[in-house]
Amino acid sequence: MMLIGIELMLNAANLNLVIFSNAESIDGQIFALFVIIVAVCEAAVGMAIILRMYHHYHTSIPDQLSELKEKP
Amino acid sequence: MTLTELSLYIFIVLAACSAMGVLFVRNILYSALFLIICLLCLAGIYILLQAEFLAVTQIMIYAGGILVLLIFGIMLTLKKENKPLEVGSHHLFSGSLVGLGFLFILIYSLRSASLNIKQSHLAQPNNITEIGITIMSDYVIAFELAGILLLITLIGATIMASVSKQG
Numbered sequence: 001m002m003l004i005g006i007e008l009m010l011n012a013a014n015l016n017l018v019i020f021s022n023a024e025s026i027d028g029q030i031f032a033l034f035v036i037i038v039a040v041c042e043a044a045v046g047m048a049i050i051l052r053m054y055h056h057y058h059t060s061i062p063d064q065l066s067e068l069k070e071k072p
Numbered sequence: 073m074t075l076t077e078l079s080l081y082i083f084i085v086l087a088a089c090s091a092m093g094v095l096f097v098r099n100i101l102y103s104a105l106f107l108i109i110c111l112l113c114l115a116g117i118y119i120l121l122q123a124e125f126l127a128v129t130q131i132m133i134y135a136g137g138i139l140v141l142l143i144f145g146i147m148l149t150l151k152k153e154n155k156p157l158e159v160g161s162h163h164l165f166s167g168s169l170v171g172l173g174f175l176f177i178l179i180y181s182l183r184s185a186s187l188n189i190k191q192s193h194l195a196q197p198n199n200i201t202e203i204g205i206t207i208m209s210d211y212v213i214a215f216e217l218a219g220i221l222l223l224i225t226l227i228g229a230t231i232m233a234s235v236s237k238q239g
Contacts, residue, residue: 003142003145004094004100004103004104004107004142005095007107007111007134007138007142008091008094008095008107008110011110011111011114011134014114014126014130015114015117018118018121018123018126019121026199026202026203026206027206029123029125029126029199029203030203030206030207030211032123032126033125033126033129033203033207034211034214034218036129036130036133036134037218037221037222038218038221039134039138040133040137040138040222040225041221041222041225043137043138043141043142044141044225044226044229045225045228045229045232047141047142047144047145047229047233048228048229048230048232048233049232050145050149051145051148051149051232051233052232052233054148054149055235
């Protein structure tokens with residue numbers, strides 16, 4: 001769920017970059033390309049972390065991982 | 073209103089509606105499917121803004137790669153007493169407060185910015201050649217760094233996702 005939100009926000013940023021650089025140059029498009037590359041890396045590493053987390057704790061919800069939380 | 077503007081507005085409305093659907097639907101698999109619709113609409117907007125290469129990259133990488141990876145991960149971690157994983161929207165008040173503040177910042181900077189949209193790239197049919205030349209001349213260091221980042225990510229994700237025998 002967090003990964004989906006991150007992808008949505010990165011897409012919004014990309015759209016802003018493309019629109020506001022459309023007037024003069026294509027620098028915004030190239031910057032958006034690099035944003036897409038970094039988003040791919042983030043998605044791959046995040047999915048690997050989630051798979052390991054599911055392997056350990058048998059849950060994929062981050063709110064349930066409260067091992068380090070101070071018990072009341 | 074020309075056909076281009078009409079389709080641009082249709083794509084914008086559809087993208088906004090599917091983004092709201094991503095946020096407010098309960099089943100996480102449906103929200104991933106809404107995200108596909110949103111990304112395809114954004115690709116359509118890129119095409120209408122004369123950014124064809126970015127649109128094709130968006131369709132291939134996002135809709136073809138990242139979404140398949142997301143749905144793959146969702147389906148691998150979904151099994152929990154055979155009922156679909158339900159997610160809700162927490163922190164609704166503070167989140168909407170931050171969102172509204174960001175919207176006001178954006179509107180303020182938009183009003184102060186001098187916006188002269190001229191159709192400079194409309195003359196040439198595509199700018200893929202220009203993008204390629206610019207990447208390999210001005211942005212070559214960033215390009216190589218992106219390659220190194222992809223390699224590191226590949227190795228790291230493979231090591232983390234593979235089940236190791238030692239521990």
